[in-house]
Amino acid sequence: xxxxxxxxxxxxxxxxxxxxxxxxxxxxxxxxxxxxxxxxxxxxxxxxxxxxxxxxxxxxxxxxxxxxxxxxxxxxxxxxxxxxxxxxxxxxxxxxxxxxxxxxxxxxxxxxxxxxxxxxxxxxxxxxxxxxxxxxxxxxxxxxxxxxxxxxxxxxxxxxxxxxxxxxxxxxxxxxxxxxxxxxxxxxxxxxxxxxxxxxxxxxxxxxxxxxxxxxxxxxxxxxxxxxxxxxxxxxxxxxxxxxxxxxxxxxxxxxxxxx
Amino acid sequence: xxxxxxxxxxxxxxxxxxxxxxxxxxxxxxxxxxxxxxxxxxxxxxxxxxxxxxxxxxxxxxxxxxxxxxxxxxxxxxxxxxxxxxxxxxxxxxxxxxxxxxxxxxxxxxxxxxxxxxxxxxxxxxxxxxxxxxxxxxxxxxxxxxxxxxxxxxxxxxxxxxxxxxxxxxxxxxxxxxxxxxxxxxxxxxxxxxxxxxxxxxxxxxxxxxxxxxxxxxxxxxxxxxxxxxxxxxxxxxxxxxxxxxxxxxxxxxxxxxxxxxxxxxxxxxxxxxxxxxxxxxxxxxxxxxxxxxxxxxxxxxxxxxxxxxxxxxxxxxxxxxxxxxxxxxxxxxxxxxxxxxxxxxxxxxxxxxxxxxxxxxxxxxxxxxxxxxxxxxxxxxxxxxxxxxxxxxxxxxxxxxxxxxxxxxxxxxxxxxxxxxxxxxxxxxxxxxxxxxxxxxxxxxxxxxxxxxxxxxxxxxxxxxxxxxxxxxxxxxxxxxxxxxx
Numbered sequence: 001x002x003x004x005x006x007x008x009x010x011x012x013x014x015x016x017x018x019x020x021x022x023x024x025x026x027x028x029x030x031x032x033x034x035x036x037x038x039x040x041x042x043x044x045x046x047x048x049x050x051x052x053x054x055x056x057x058x059x060x061x062x063x064x065x066x067x068x069x070x071x072x073x074x075x076x077x078x079x080x081x082x083x084x085x086x087x088x089x090x091x092x093x094x095x096x097x098x099x100x101x102x103x104x105x106x107x108x109x110x111x112x113x114x115x116x117x118x119x120x121x122x123x124x125x126x127x128x129x130x131x132x133x134x135x136x137x138x139x140x141x142x143x144x145x146x147x148x149x150x151x152x153x154x155x156x157x158x159x160x161x162x163x164x165x166x167x168x169x170x171x172x173x174x175x176x177x178x179x180x181x182x183x184x185x186x187x188x189x190x191x192x193x194x195x196x197x198x199x200x201x202x203x204x205x206x207x208x209x210x211x212x213x214x215x216x217x218x219x220x221x222x223x224x225x226x227x228x229x230x231x232x233x234x235x236x237x238x239x240x241x242x243x244x245x246x247x248x249x250x251x252x253x254x255x256x257x258x259x260x
Numbered sequence: 261x262x263x264x265x266x267x268x269x270x271x272x273x274x275x276x277x278x279x280x281x282x283x284x285x286x287x288x289x290x291x292x293x294x295x296x297x298x299x300x301x302x303x304x305x306x307x308x309x310x311x312x313x314x315x316x317x318x319x320x321x322x323x324x325x326x327x328x329x330x331x332x333x334x335x336x337x338x339x340x341x342x343x344x345x346x347x348x349x350x351x352x353x354x355x356x357x358x359x360x361x362x363x364x365x366x367x368x369x370x371x372x373x374x375x376x377x378x379x380x381x382x383x384x385x386x387x388x389x390x391x392x393x394x395x396x397x398x399x400x401x402x403x404x405x406x407x408x409x410x411x412x413x414x415x416x417x418x419x420x421x422x423x424x425x426x427x428x429x430x431x432x433x434x435x436x437x438x439x440x441x442x443x444x445x446x447x448x449x450x451x452x453x454x455x456x457x458x459x460x461x462x463x464x465x466x467x468x469x470x471x472x473x474x475x476x477x478x479x480x481x482x483x484x485x486x487x488x489x490x491x492x493x494x495x496x497x498x499x500x501x502x503x504x505x506x507x508x509x510x511x512x513x514x515x516x517x518x519x520x521x522x523x524x525x526x527x528x529x530x531x532x533x534x535x536x537x538x539x540x541x542x543x544x545x546x547x548x549x550x551x552x553x554x555x556x557x558x559x560x561x562x563x564x565x566x567x568x569x570x571x572x573x574x575x576x577x578x579x580x581x582x583x584x585x586x587x588x589x590x591x592x593x594x595x596x597x598x599x600x601x602x603x604x605x606x607x608x609x610x611x612x613x614x615x616x617x618x619x620x621x622x623x624x625x626x627x628x629x630x631x632x633x634x635x636x637x638x639x640x641x642x643x644x645x646x647x648x649x650x651x652x653x654x655x656x657x658x659x660x661x662x663x664x665x666x667x668x669x670x671x672x673x674x675x676x677x678x679x680x681x682x683x684x685x686x687x688x689x690x691x692x693x694x695x696x697x698x699x700x701x702x703x704x705x706x707x708x709x710x711x712x713x714x715x716x717x718x719x720x721x722x723x724x725x726x727x728x729x730x731x732x733x734x735x736x737x738x739x740x741x742x743x744x745x746x747x
Contacts, residue, residue, distance in 0.1 A: 221544035254635035258537035
């Protein structure tokens with residue numbers, strides 16, 4: 001159970017793991033996440049499922065080394081196993097044919113965005129993907145994204161690849177140029193906050209996928225609570241996707257620092 | 261195997277008649293109630309060791325002599341599962357400790373757990389004849405624990421009769437007290453039982469909720485081992501309704517399902533500042549420490565507040581505030597909007613908390629939390645209350661005293677004002693009738709709107725006790741067996 005079947009480094013700190021988890025592979029839909037533990041005594045870490053193969057019985061996870069627990073996960077080699085993998089958790093993305101969809105992802109946020117891009121395309125939408133990162137080496141999954149997108153726009157902070165600038169500039173170019181029916185954004189909280197502010201100005205419905213602190217991931221602890229439209233919501237059971245225009249991102253960013 | 265049909269220790273057995281005749285009621289009543297040996301408060305707040313140390317054999321036998329072995333024992337009517345209480349107590353008196361454990365096991369799946377966490381003062385002990393005689397009731401809880409612990413430490417388990425395998429697969433969703441008691445009864449009836457647990461540890465609230473100092477994991481693990489030996493299979497990290505759907509279970513050959521997924525969702529009060537860092541649910545706080553080992557070698561972080569306020573007056577609030585003391589809180593406070601008399605927590609837990617230096621700020625209701633520039637809680641405003649007229653539940657309801665608002669410095673707040681049923685399973689099964697409160701609706705047999713799905717414990721009750729959950733597990737097992745076997 002939970003064996004690492006394949007491992008690839010996207011960059012020094014970003015790893016793709018293909019994990020044996022047949023029941024989860026079968027049950028998962030775009031937008032779902034899992035909770036994993038790398039060892040006994042390990043933390044429960046939520047990770048969005050980037051892909052699944054029901055024939056091979058595997059799920060794909062993209063993990064960024066940002067602390068002790070993610071470092072342990074990234075250090076696992078092919079043949080080793082995660083101590084625990086549970087899921088799929090959360091509500092699946094609502095995939096509909098709406099017309100033109102802009103999918104914008106920052107950093108490792110592109111990994112959970114990929115299944116949504118694919119499903120949006122398969123549902124008959126025109127998909128424009130905007131991928132952003134600090135620098136060229138941190139742009140991941142470009143090829144796979146391109147396969148399911150009508151257009152891919154790359155943005156880097158330092159201009160080492162694609163266009164120099166922030167993700168919002170890439171999205172705004174599209175919004176100014178054509179009619180967009182929906183935006184999906186996954187990435188760092190601050191990025192989603194600015195994407196939401198931008199699309200609100202253009203009055204385009206926008207979905208974000210939140211990655212808050214969690215313990216159990218099943219609604220039990222409430223650590224992941226966020227304020228959406230003035231109401232308390234649990235990311236694990238009510239989300240992880242919400243109307244980005246209604247999320248209190250400032251509060252969420254403050255709560256993400258609770259254990260720093 | 262139903263309640264009270266155990267005939268191993270009938271009241272008219274010769275040995276029991278002899279025991280009754282050996283001592284007068286007056287002599288029995290003159291014996292003072294046993295005192296539970298306890299760790300010293302100053303020591304116990306430095307560690308996680310169990311506070312109650314358990315009676316010695318000598319104490320237990322003496323306490324058992326106090327029991328009058330009434331012809332119409334009222335204690336039994338106070339027990340939600342109807343344990344043959346005089347039957348096990350008289351076995352302790354004759355020092356047949358293994359027999360005593362057998363009598364308990366005939367009715368209760370988890371006697372070592374119930375002996376520790378049941379509110380006996382509101383159940384069996386509240387009906388003891390001694391109360392009418394203005395004397396302290398027989399310490400039934402202490403004796404239950406003694407019999408169960410003696411069996412466990414002796415290493416020889418009370419024999420359990422198991423019917424021949426029926427080759428019928430049954431799934432249980434949730435490994436807390438309801439699921440475990442159901443599994444125990446069904447395996448004894450010859451069913452092939454698999455218990456599915458969402459978390460990475462088996463035991464539900466017994467593991468993530470109740471702290472080590474009140475219920476050691478070792479005690480729970482021994483009960484789990486006993487179930488494993490009987491043939492119960494456990495599968496962790498598997499969420500019914502998510503990992504496996506109800507249809508998946510049917511496809512895998514399961515004939516029926518018992519849903520015992522518990523009251524998962526913590527409630528908050530909806531007051532300003534409740535989302536500040538440092539404010540959390542008791543579920544989060546206790547799970548980090550009890551399940552994840554935060555502060556005891558686990559990688560999961562937890563706040564070590566110096567001034568900790570716990571909101572609420574139930575057992576979970578007591579568990580949280582006493583845990584906070586052990587995690588180094590200099591000031592650990594219970595903030596409760598009614599008076600101490602209305603507190604739902606067990607008396608013993610309140611007393612233990614006081615011994616450990618917990619402050620009780622009763623008739624106080626939080627109205628706002630205030631944070632620093634980093635968004636961390638630094639103080640709270642509490643509204644002073646007074647008791648008004650009794651409400652529909654008979655408890656006098658608190659009324660705000662106008663203008664009486666105090667600010668209290670805090671760096672950690674644990675909200676323990678109740679839980680709601682976990683929505684995962686109700687949301688995932690089409691056609692399952694659910695109440696407005698989110699609980700699964702069941703009939704008297706604990707059967708849901710879907711004939712092959714039964715449910716019990718907090719997913720039906722919305723937030724109750726270990727013993728009531730266990731009782732549900734037993735009732736559901738009996739009803740499901742009747743349904744499946746046509747008996």
